[in-house]
Amino acid sequence: MCGIAGLIHKGKSADIGGQLTSMLQSLKHRGPDSTGFALYGNPTENEYVIRFKLAEQADLRTGFRIHDEVKERQAEVDRRLEEMGARVTEKDIATEYARRYRFTFDGDMKRLADYIEDVEDVEILSIGHGLELIKDLGDANTVSGQYDLGGFEGTHAIGHTRMATESDVDIRSAHPYWAYPFNDIALVHNGQLTNYWGFRREMERRGHRFVSDCDSELIAVYIADRMDQGDDLEAAMERSIGELDGVFTYVVATEDKLGMAKDVMAAKPMVIYESDEFVALASEEVAIRSVFPHEIDTYDPYEGEVRVWQS
């Protein structure tokens, strides 16, 4: 069933890491297998942040050479970044198998992303000016603690608690999904697309690649593709209501916007709280109450509804 959540501060930064951790922990019962965060920090114009993994968590428990292999993979990523002309200004070792780099680059970002992902078992989780995508196995408190997300300052964020139903319990299948290779677009989704394969083939013919068989990744790439063709976020989402088939509620974020859309059957839940300074939305109101314990007015969006908020 999965739980999704999002929040956006209008015109200011706040501890979005801590707030989203609370919200997602409240949704643990909807999906205890993995938890993911797409956090939008304060962007810098000339710099990018890349989050990537060098192995799955489970890989570290297999084989004698895995620890050396992880180091070799990182060295190869470093070499390729340098070869492509990217200048790394900051390196963080988030976990033994996950890295966060800050870098400057003025070349073709898709070529760079393709070249890094060409390193065997390396997967880019996100690239963006503000976006940092973190996902791993376990509940929100576990992942947040592991990646030190409490106190992460930013304007908006989306997150997901996953109950694995049709694919493995691993980082690759966890949400959110970055819309590879478009900067700063990430998406979480609760539901199921019934025209997934046809749509995916169409997107692949247009040159897009997918790391998973998950329909949520397709929606992320679809939205980014529409925006690349000139739609603004709201128009792309409005179009998705008619073109995507199935039951779904999704939350998508760009560098400065947060949006939600619900299919025409409105079969998947969403509760919204909105004030002049802040918007929070989640599969269940208990998640919003973890940030706002006092009485608040909330509402359910209706069938086919699309909402977009600016940070």
Next chain:
Amino acid sequence: MAKLDSRQASEMGMRTEQLTGRTQQVFFSPEESDNLTYSWAPEVDFEKHTELDAENRSANEVNRHIRTLMEEGYGSITILNPGAKHSLGVGILSRLSLRFEGSLGYFGCGLLDGPNVVVTGRVGWSCAENMMAGTLVIEKNAGSSFGAAIRGGDLVCKGDVGGRTGIDQKGGTIIAGGRTGAFSGFMMQRGRMVILGDAGKSLGDSMYDGTIYVGGKIADLGVDAVEEDLTEFDCGWLKRKLDLYGMEAANGVENMTKIVSGKQLWNYDNLEPTEKKLIL
């Protein structure tokens, strides 16, 4: 309770299936007042009031505590800080005046059979599912599947309500002060639904009895839902019912739209499923 004769019932779109002799359900007669409450129901005093703070209690603890208080004779209980927790106030099967100061999460107040409940905030999905008797009044909005499969009682939301309101409604009355979402009244079987605002698409889809009254616009009607003229009896009933809860139709009850089943989808004959099997 006012008695409806068959003509009035027919005018209101309520055409009752005849299942005499086929059911094992025990029907209560209003004359047999002893049968209107369960034999084990606690004797409560409505003048005896207490408060219960739910802030640091689980839903299970709150529900158990309500029962304990009822056994101690409290007939009026106020729950503070419900905090949108799920499944609060469920399965209360006897008389009680219960008030939630705040909002409830999913499956709030399900399976009610007799109490009078007020929620000052909002309720999440599937509020009052399978309600059998009593009243439940929500002061703000409600989520989807509001009053799913209710069989009796009055379920009132003064704000907007989500999709699939009254899905599989089997009796009782649902009143929405604002709008409702798609597929409200889906597979409605009996009872009445009053929507004072706009109704979402596919209203009354596949309903095979019951009546829906709409004060606002209807996005579109579902399969086999048809419009019928309001009668004086409808208007009288609507006026009385809305007055009970301090509500009114913006354009007057006489201008509401009445929706009933077109009776074209029925695929039932006089045989019970077990009897059909014997024939096949």
